Amino acid sequence: MRKAVSIAGLAAFFSLSLYISAPIATSASSSTNLKNITFNKHVAPILFKNCASCHRPGDLAPMSLLSYKDARPWARSIKEKVATHQMPPWHADPHYGEFANDRRLSRNEIDTIVAWVDQGAKEGEPRDLPPAPPLNEGWHIGKPDAVLTMPEEITFDATGPDEYRYITIPTNFKQDVWVQAAEARPGNRKIVHHIIAFVTMPQPKGTKSFFQPSQEQIKKMQERIIFYEDGRLMRTKPDMPVFDDGCATAEGGSGVFADGTGSDGGGNFLCGQSPGRDVDAWPAGLAKKIPAGANILLQIHYSRSGSVEKDRSSIGLVFSKEPPDKSVNTQPVANFHFKIPPGAENHQASACYTFKNDVHILSLMPHMHVRGKDMSIKAFYPDGRSEVLLEVPNYSFSWQTNYYFKNPVAIPKGTKIMCIAHFDNSTNNKYNPDPTKAIRFGDPTYDEMLIGFVDYTVDAQHLTRPAAAGGSK
């Protein structure tokens, strides 16, 4: 049943913002003969398709690669980065899983770029140049149907600690809205490290909690609060019990998320933006719901740039063109209780979550901070079989990739999802801010995290069926 839902549309969706035009296929076949390689004829189609999503003005990467003039000064560096597979960034072990957003270049594409540089990085004939991908005023999801922007601009001092800010944007939607694609766009990339957007319902005045849970949820949380607030950052209390093997605990390692208390089980996750993450977009028939009157709650991780900076970030939404059959849910598989000893080179910790329904997994996103080395996400099926769903052997905090399966993975009820991670808290890790400290879970990058975000749909859910049977929507 792995192919129950076709996700071909998703691949098409990713290319929407990249605009793959017909000439690319022809240029690939002619590149077996690597003579007279030019930018316009052979290289531009590869860069437009595989690089332009990040390498365009005002986006994630440091330089645009949209024109010969832009790309030419980088020719040597481009050759080196593609030949060594550092660009485009992709960190999944190809032995496990097939992914719709696999960014790796083909052998032919790499050889073409290398030959172009070796032959003097020539421009070629203007008539060979394919049209540049449309920029949609910076939106990767295409032109949004709605853009929701932070009510006010925030100003940050030149220096200071990182901050997590929680900012509410009222949608003022009068009816339920189904979202086919969502994208968080940083107002100021110099200080916005990441944005996570949640859908929340307005709460009674005076409710103080970071995910705006209900009164009943707050009561439950108070019985076993494991975090404390450090300025504007949430961190696991240093005296909380240590469980490196979260899978050996009843909740799989997460004291808050697993049973839904505190965060709605993550089901209210709308979209995220962080370096290397593709936009959140789902194939036709699948969508995320924003109920009438809901708010969008942004969690923004701000760092400092050395100068006074301002930010006013936005969320763009593309609405479903037809009523969806299923909603897309997000389950964080997290361990909040692990502890990495000072200097440990390869400290293992795990987190588990067992699905209570038959579901299909759409995508997986491993998340750790700068001590994260690798993560493997496995499924243990009720019939005793197990399978590696995703293996990221060289995790890099710089690249928060969400791995979208080409074919969603069927997960029968009772399947346990296990995330196994290793951390390097030693001096060998050049990104380690302090190898002398014992490290626990927390928002700041000098603390750690262990989360596998799992996007899934529930097999039994059919939102369109009641309507088809004559019911009302």
Ligand code: HEC
């Ligand atoms: C997912 C986003 C993304 C994609 C796709 C991507 N890049 Fe990059 N690239 C970056 C970022 C961010 C940097 C800067 C950080 C770094 O070097 O790791 C970068 C850096 C580079 C550099 C080094 C620049 C320097 O400062 O020396 C080169 C060269 C490069 N990219 C080429 C490419 C090429 C060629 C492609 C396509 C075949 C590509 N990249 C695809 C995001 C991307």
